[in-house]
Amino acid sequence: MATGSFSMEHLLGEGSFGRVYRAHFDDALQVLAVKKIDSAALSSEMSEDFVEVVSKISDLHHTNVTELVGYCSEHGQHLLVYEFHRQGSLHDLLHLSDEYSKPLIWNSRVKIALGTARGLEYLHEVCSPSIIHKNIKSANILLDTELNPHLSDSGLASFLPNGDQDMQALNQNAGSGYSAPEVAMSGQYTLKSDVYSFGVVMLELLTGRKPFDRQAIYFIINMMVLQVSRGALYL
DSSP: OTTTTTOGGGEEEEOSSEEEEEEEETTTTEEEEEEEEOGGGSOHHHHHTHHHHHHHHTTOOOTTBOOEEEEEEETTEEEEEEEOOTTOBHHHHHHSOOTTSOOOOHHHHHHHHHHHHHHHHIIIIISSSOOOOOOOOGGGEEEOTTOOEEEOSTTTGGGSOSSHHHHHHHHSSTTOOOOOHHHHHHOOOOHHHHHHHHHHHHHHHHHOSOTTOHHHHHHHHHHHHHHHHTTOOOO
8 A cells, every 4th residue: 555556656766676766655755775686586495585684674773874774574575674765766866857956066065975985984893793784775775854874785785695696686687786806706705895895886976988898997087187197196
């Protein structure tokens, strides 16, 4: 009922693990986001241990990590219920804004960068054992009304094993995370590969262009050449 039977009108987006829907509770006074996990994205082990996985994800508490508030596991359905962030994703803000939208000012970009870094630091340095996100991308950075960033899907991908099957599951959707070269070659995710993905997001945030945009790459190269010519950068 809250999602209108998972109607397209309630669809917020689609990621590597399934679709996310806006859900209205308490006579529409409370709005949450429901992730309907695609069964094809779940390993058999994770499907059997779904409640245990949910328990571990629910232990994640940080200002810059999207909070899990509930779940459902019935009749073969696996649903995760998260807090809802009204400004949508960083990807949408950077790339889907219309002609009347104001571009992000520099201070807002710095705020988003720092908040995302703090969320990632929490997963890597505070959580024990460390949590490798594995799927960092601008579409997984959600923004509230004050443009505070919140890492979504935190703790979900980390419970999938490394390896080729993991790669296939994460890459079924075209919007999968910005994988480091060593991940593409070996299928092994590490803390360093998360940092690589974070760096790509920072490039995207700095230039306002998609990561695979050649003009963005040329922009960075030209900036580096300029800095080298001024003696400010050593390679």
